[in-house]
Amino acid sequence: MKAIVTVMPKAGVLDPQGKAIEHALGTLGFGGVGEVxxxxxxxxxxxxxxxxxxxxxxxxxxxxxxxxxxxxxFRIELA
Known part of the structure; x- marks a missing residue:
């Protein structure tokens, strides 16, 4: 059986990689992207x-x- 574990930063925890992606998307002309x-x-x-x-x-x-x-x-899904 396959288990898929998705791990994400908790709300309020700084995510510098997400901020960098958010900034890069804006620079590349992708407007309307909120928090990443x-x-x-x-x-x-x-x-x-x-x-x-x-x-x-x-x-x-x-x-x-x-x-x-x-x-x-984290969130777990079974497949």
Whole structure:
């Protein structure tokens, strides 16, 4: 089973990479772009076949390693 973990900075946390992209898009003539936030997507191929157990495993991985939960939030999707 595949678990997709999306990690994003929490609201209010400075995102310098997002600000740089926002500025570059404006410079390139792409108007109307509001705030840009950057994150990461991590795809995990899990041996687990039970969706609840797979979600629990992915959540544990995100909390322990994949996301810095002080400044980042995460979302898990199973595919």
């Amino acid at each position: 936030r950057t994150g990461k997507i991590i795809e995990l191929e899990l041996a687990e076949t039970d969706p609840a157990a797979a979600r629990a495993a992915a959540e544990a991985m995100a909390k322990k390693l994949l996301a810095n939960t002080v400044i980042e939030s």
